[in-house]
Amino acid sequence: MTSVTFQGILAARRVVAQFLQPTPLIHYPELSERLGFHAYIKHENHLPTGCFKVRGGLNFMHHFNAECRGVVTATRGNHGQSIAYAAGKFGVQATVVVPHGNNREKNSAMRAYGAELIEHGVDFDEARELCETLQTERGLYYVHPCMEAPLFHGVGTYSLEIFESLPNVDAIIVPIGGGSGVCGAITVAAAINPAVQIIGVQAENAPAIYLSWKAGKHIQTDSCDTVADGLATRVPFALPFSLIKEGIDTIVLLSESELREGIRLALRYTHNLAEGAGASPIAAAHKLTDTLAGKNVVMVMSGGNVDTGTLKSVLAEASGPGEPAYNRAGD
Secondary structure (H helix, E strand, O other), X not given: OOOOOHHHHHHHHHHHOOOOOOOOEEEOHHXXXXXXXXXXXXXXXXXXXXXXXXHHHHHHXXXXXXXXXXXXXXXXXXXXXXXXXXXXXXXXXXXXXXXXXXXXXXXXXXXXXXXXXEEOOOOHHHHHHHHHHHXXXXXXXXXXXXXXXXXXXXXXXXXXXXXXXXXXXXXXXXXXXXXXXXXHHHHHHHHHOOOOEEEEEEEOOEOHHHHHHHHOOOOOOOOOOOOOHHHOOOOOOHHHHHHHHHHOOEEEEEOHHHHHHHHHHHHHHHXXXXXXXXXXXXXXXXXXXXXXXXXXXXEEEOEOOOOHHHHHHHHHOOOOOOOOOOOOOOO
């Protein structure tokens, strides 16, 4: 395990900039009126893989030892797409392990980027365990989704962009799955303006980092059954937790109904499709209106890879007060 540093993020920006343009940071007046603060969305869903993690994948592959036979990693989808996409750019063979029943559309995307896809286990953490076996059997480098500093440094570049576009930002709301996104925000804020609040979001059904943060020690959960694939982890890892436990201001937990409502709110107010994790900051913001009133708040739309079946069911559900019923005839 190596450390996550501001200098590492600055160096990663030079790598990421060779492949990606900065993503938009957009102010939404109607959403601002609803929430009572100046609401900005950082649109990481506009990246080629539809998710912020591709930044980390590109930076990792830039530093990868080409003498290895290839890489293996585990994912629920977005990290795997990142590794597959970046591996293709650098001519590296990627093997990706996903749990059985994983999002079929994300699986298809990973194959399209050139990765070998293996299904194993009931969730991300069981899929991750197979990687250690494949690492030995095939002579591959295991890219741990939550323990590689180059991944964190690449992901941290979106936080640099936030501070450059909105120097007077007061708070950043970030989804927490493995923790790379929030760790980038913590590191950049500490270097540029420690007064900026960093607020994390987790699912009530996958609260391992929240529980660990509250207890001050690692706590593993038995399951992580949530509509938000990007939040579905049972285990807090040492590298991200070392930063989160000291650098986070607060963590908001969301129910499954709140996460699903977040997808509808993202579509209603930003006209963007957001997956459960990507929509979670908007859903969490409704619980923070009093503490954030009048402030400049950035909500990170971390990804837009919601599968068609989930999207259909979410939009067919009854909407919250004042929200449109998307399944009405004629809409």
